[in-house]
Amino acid sequence: MKLKPHDTWADLDNGFYKRVTSLKLKNPSLKVLLSIGGWTDSTGDKYSRLISSSTLRQQFTNHVMPFLKQHSFDGLDLDWEYPVCWQAQCVNGPTADKLNFAKWVQELRKAFNEHHPQLLLTAAVSASKRIIDAAYDVESLSRDLDFINVMTYDYSGSHEKATKHHSPLYYRQGDKYSDFNSNFSMNYWLQKGATPTKLVMGIPFYGRSFTLSSPNSSGLNAPVNGRGLPGTYTRENGFLSFYEICSRTKTEGWIKKTDPATGPYAYGKDQWVGYDDPASVARKAQYIRDKGFGGAMMWSVDLDDFKSSCCKERFPLLKTVNYVLRDSPRDPLEFGCD
Numbered sequence: 053m054k055l056k057p058h059d060t061w062a063d064l065d066n067g068f069y070k071r072v073t074s075l076k077l078k079n080p081s082l083k084v085l086l087s088i089g090g091w092t093d094s095t096g097d098k099y100s101r102l103i104s105s106s107t108l109r110q111q112f113t114n115h116v117m118p119f120l121k122q123h124s125f126d127g128l129d130l131d132w133e134y135p136v137c138w139q140a141q142c143v144n145g146p147t148a149d150k151l152n153f154a155k156w157v158q159e160l161r162k163a164f165n166e167h168h169p170q171l172l173l174t175a176a177v178s179a180s181k182r183i184i185d186a187a188y189d190v191e192s193l194s195r196d197l198d199f200i201n202v203m204t205y206d207y208s209g210s211h212e213k214a215t216k217h218h219s220p221l222y223y224r225q226g227d228k229y230s231d232f233n234s235n236f237s238m239n240y241w242l243q244k245g246a247t248p249t250k251l252v253m254g255i256p257f258y259g260r261s262f263t264l265s266s267p268n269s270s271g272l273n274a275p276v277n278g279r280g281l282p283g284t285y286t287r288e289n290g291f292l293s294f295y296e297i298c299s300r301t302k303t304e305g306w307i308k309k310t311d312p313a314t315g316p317y318a319y320g321k322d323q324w325v326g327y328d329d330p331a332s333v334a335r336k337a338q339y340i341r342d343k344g345f346g347g348a349m350m351w352s353v354d355l356d357d358f359k360s361s362c363c364k365e366r367f368p369l370l371k372t373v374n375y376v377l378r379d380s381p382r383d384p385l386e387f388g389c390d
Contacts, residue, residue, distance in 0.1 A: 054115045055088065073124040085172060086120060089131030091139065099132045100145055103152040113163045120171060127172030127198070128160070134178050135187040142186045154189040154196075161196040174199040176349075179207070179237035179254070184244065191245035200246060201349045204234035205256040208326075210279045210290045215272055217314040217326035218260040221336055224313040226273070234336070238343065251345045255336050257355040257369050259292045259327025270319040272311060272326075280323050286355075293355040294369060297327050298362035298389050308390070330363075330372045330384035337376035348373050357389070364388030 057063040076082045089099070102108050116128060135149035136142055157173070164171045175193065178184060179202050193200065208216035220233040230236065234253060241251055261280025264270060279290030286293050292300075297318060300306040306320035315332040318325055328336070340348055350356075353370055360366045368387035375381050 054112070055086075055119050058093075069123045069125075076124075083126040083172060084124075085127040085129045085174060086123070086125040087129035087131050087176070089133060089176070091133055094131075094133040094139055097138075097145075100135075100138070100149055100152075103135075103156045104146075104148065109156055109159055113160055116160075117163065117168055117171070121168065126170070127164075127174065129174045129176060129201070130157070131176040133176075134183050137178070137183045137187050140178075140180070140183065142182065147186075150187055150189060153187070154192040157193055157196045172198045174201060176201045176203055177241075178202075179204045179234070181231045181236070181240055184237075184240060188244075190241065194246045194250055197250065199252050199346055200241065200250050201252045202237055202241060202254055203349075203351075204237050204254040205351065206260070207232040209260060212262070213276065215262050215264070215270075215274045215276055215317070215324050215326065216260075217272070217311070217317060219254075219256050219326075219328065220314040221332070221339065222313040224272070224311065235339075238345065248344045249346045252347045252349045253336065253340050253345055254349045254351060255333055255369075255373065256328060256351055257294050257353070258286075258351070259294070259297050259325040261290050261292050261323060261325040264319070264322045264324050267319075267322050270307075270324060271309075272314065272317065274324065276324070277322075280325060292325050292327070294327060294329070295355070295357040295359070295362055297325055298329075298357060301390075302362055328369070330368050330387050330389055333369050333372045334376050334381060334384050337373045338381075341377060341379070348377065362389060 062068050073084050102112060135153040136145045136147055138144035160173055164173055175197055177200055205219040208218045222235050223230050223233050238253055262276040263278055263280055265275035265277050282289050283292045283296040300320060301308045301318050304320060306318045308316060308318040310316045316327060316329050337348060356367050356369045357363045358366055365387050368389055
């Protein structure tokens with residue numbers, strides 16, 4: 053099996069690979085990795101077939117190293133969602149995926165070390181206890197990966213019957229599941245044997261929205277009739293970028309509130325959204341520092357206020373993470389998003 057660009061015109065003909073990797077000219081310490089997988093690409097049995105065959109694993113390894121070097125990438129990120137639990141359904145894949153995935157990572161690590169030791173190897177992994185138990189040999193992965201990017205978001209979604217924050221930092225009294233929060237997930241990876249400095253915690257730059265059953269009930273766990281209306285630019289039901297949410301709270305009269313355990317949420321008329329703002333992002337970044345984790349992963353920078361359409365500065369969420377992790381925090385109010 054071989055790598056294939058998702059869009060050859062955009063990635064190669066239009067020079068997207070080159071434009072991204074050329075950022076290293078301005079910042080030589082920057083590392084740019086190529087990621088494979090993702091939610092849509094994880095459908096079916098493609099990755100399971102790859103890792104179940106030693107021959108196919110070797111073919112992939114022999115192909116991927118020159119591909120990365122040819123396009124000036126500094127490593128490979130594995131985002132298969134997920135071994136055994138294909139697209140979060142743990143009855144879909146064979147239990148052998150768990151061991152085979154660990155073998156795949158081990159063999160890639162060995163080949164990188166022997167031929168291109170400067171290449172990084174990382175993986176995006178689930179924050180769900182159920183999937184962690186089924187999909188990952190944590191100690192093996194922690195030994196062979198440079199970083200483990202934990203996707204601590206989307207704990208709730210469109211299937212919910214009540215409003216919920218999709219990326220709470222802590223358990224909130226009354227929540228149905230005590231393991232649906234970032235604090236639990238990160239500590240569970242630790243308990244399973246992950247090295248703290250290799251763990252990277254996910255921070256979403258988007259919110260999950262709902263349509264309220266009644267505008268008169270608009271707090272957390274309020275009844276809903278389904279997903280929220282699509283945003284002007286993101287155009288997906290139940291999903292809003294930070295800059296779209298910020299605009300609604302500043303110019304459309306949406307009311308913003310913050311729960312101490314969960315984080316901020318906002319509502320207007322029959323629409324409700326749970327999300328992260330500069331203050332909650334700062335809190336999560338400080339949590340990462342306090343726990344001694346390896347860093348933060350953001351999904352994704354294009355959902356931040358990249359044009360300063362709502363806040364006083366561009367990329368307020370990204371800058372907040374950067375400032376806190378580098379121990380030079382600023383008051384989140386300085387960004388003028390509220």
